[in-house]
Amino acid sequence: MGSFLVATCIIIAAIIILIWQYLINFGTTPSPNHEDWGAFGDYFGGILNPIIGLCAFLALLFTIKIQSSELQKTTKTLESQALLWEKQNFESTFFSLLDILRKSLIDFNLNEYYTKEAIRNLEKEEIDMEGQRALEEITEKSHSFIKSATSEEDFYKKILECLEDPVKLGIIPQHVGKIFFIIKYIKQANNNIDKDFYLDLLSETLCMSERLLVLYTCLTRLDDPLIKFIQEFNFFKNIEFTNSQNPVIIEAVKKQFNIRSLQ
Known part of the structure; x- marks a missing residue:
């Protein structure tokens, strides 16, 4: 609309100037000669046609610019909507995985995990524990075994023993596997997903x-x-590390992971 108004004003101004200049130079008396009228038409056409053509061209350029700007805005809007949809889809799956992880922990029962012989070896009065408490019980058994390491080599050896004998020493491969699956899901997300945020969220969701x-x-x-x-x-x-002051463990872990708080 703005470009059309400008072009119209330019054309009207050009016509007024042309008529004014013609009247100044040739007077206001109409000529009976056809040749004079032909020259009059050539005068107006020769000057106005390029001006009108230029205005039309400029108006076209301005229209193209407006359309291009609107197209860019539409593209950005669609991209923003796509990113929002992708984030919502990611979060929906992420929180569903967290729910599955939490439910698997709630349903965890010490009697279902340990064999009868292993339960007797625990020497605990209460063995019918469930959920996080049961997990903490068997993890503490593993940790007590691991934290007695006398060297870094012994530390890794004890960890491997726990992983190779989960029933006896309390490592839960299936539960850990679910946690790693969530971490892998975060890793495979697109770069527009704040991976650091969701890893922190997962870490805060996990118990020690x-x-x-x-x-x-x-x-x-x-x-x-x-x-x-x-x-x-x-x-x-x-x-x-709860109740652990073993420098062997602290140094071995710090070599691989940037852990700020070790107790």
């Missing part, structure tokens, strides 16, 4: 026993690209 289980597993799979991803985003930055 779960973090320790994941940490011990990571220490045996350091060449795995997924572990490199965990190292890059500092997944274990808030982990603590």
